[in-house]
Amino acid sequence: MSTPREGHRLPGPPAKETDRDVSDHATDPSTEAFLAHRNLLFTVAYEMLGSAADAEDVLQETWLRWIKVDLGQVSDERAYLVRITTRQSLNRLRTINRRKESYVGPWLPEPLLTAPDVAADIELAESMSIVLMLVLETLSPTERAVFVLREVFDIGYDEIAAAVDKTPAAVRQIAHRARRHVDARRPRSVVSASETRTALQSFRRALESGDPQALLDVLAPEVVLVSDGGGVKRAALRPVIGAENVVRYILGGIGKTDATITIDPTVLNGSPALVFRLDGEIDGVMAFRVEDERINGLYFVRNPQKLTHVESETPLTLR
Known part of the structure; x- marks a missing residue:
């Protein structure tokens, strides 16, 4: 800096x-x-x-x-x-x-504790979601800048062109290419916050009970868990794929600590999420992707350097 x-x-x-x-x-x-x-x-x-x-x-x-x-x-x-x-x-x-x-292992965006008005703003909440931000990771730097400025903030092509040192015609082409790329990878439908909360409540109860079958019931068969420890905290070095593998990984990790574990609901990046504490100290946060009332994506951030904005709200705006 x-x-x-x-x-x-x-x-x-x-x-x-x-x-x-x-x-x-x-x-x-x-x-x-x-x-x-x-x-x-x-x-x-x-x-x-x-x-x-x-x-x-x-x-x-x-x-x-x-x-x-x-x-x-x-x-x-x-x-x-x-x-x-x-x-x-x-x-x-x-x-x-x-x-x-x-970077050691998968890289996940740094989560933010957001105010209720962010969750209420569907457009802002969707643009801030961990799921969409992971899709944006697959764009080139210029494509990401153009997509964000045009699709999220509705900035004109002339202004974007001045910001990225391209012609307006080139920016239009980049925007079209980036939009097509993102649309092919983003969730098929927008899930309401209430639907996500319901799935998270079921997941939390199953996790607290330690019941493998209850966890399997709330997870989609093709669920993927991505964990980010940054080489500092224990995390899978590759995504864990499949409900049974995810259940074994989660329950196995919980069983390896003697600390008191608490799991509380929170709102990260405008979407319902969970915060995990060991003996009262934040150990990690988990965001989710829900489709058809079941969880098909879990994003577990444990890297301490990425947990500095999950206890106090960060004001955000599109305007």
Whole structure:
């Protein structure tokens, strides 16, 4: 992360500004404009990167560039800020992709504890879901940027072209290709939060009872479990495929600890999820993919570096 010059540090913690903090810092038009769009910029960066820590770094880099801009030459502050954020995100995304090459085991997006209004916004919740963000991982950096800006934030082709240094015609082609790629891999239908909660409640009860058959009843036969320990916590180095294999893996892992395990419902990335605690300390979080009332995807994040945003809400917005 770039080190800010003295006197130019990004005001306060990302996306968690209090009214007093804003009034303390909002002494110039640049700061006011940045704070007005801060949650949007964080959401853009997070959607592109799948990492809250890297999104925060991008916001810092965006801020350092923004304070050097002559506002008299800026006709649309929001568009200009999104453009800076996109360019910095693209630079960071290429770095992240190189980092993933040496990552131990599967890589999952960093989960965020989200406010109820995110879950209520179907469009935002779907775009933030772990399932969709994993699909976005299969796009090239430029394809991901174009897809996110166009499909998630409904930004015009001309603005996107300026952000990714392409012509509008090229951006249209990239957007079409990325949309087709994502549509072929995303869930066939959108499942309601209530349907997901029902499946999670059944899964949680079965897990707490330790009953293998009860777990098999709630899992689809072709279920896949992906676990991310980052080489720090125990996790499968490859996806676990098939209901019986998933049940053996989960119950086997629980049986290898003498700690008191608690499993509580939460909302991550706008969707119902579970948080696992060992002796009161967060050990991991699990997101789910549900189809036809059964769970066919489990995404278990245990890497401690990815669990820093699951206890306090992160404000997000598409606007």
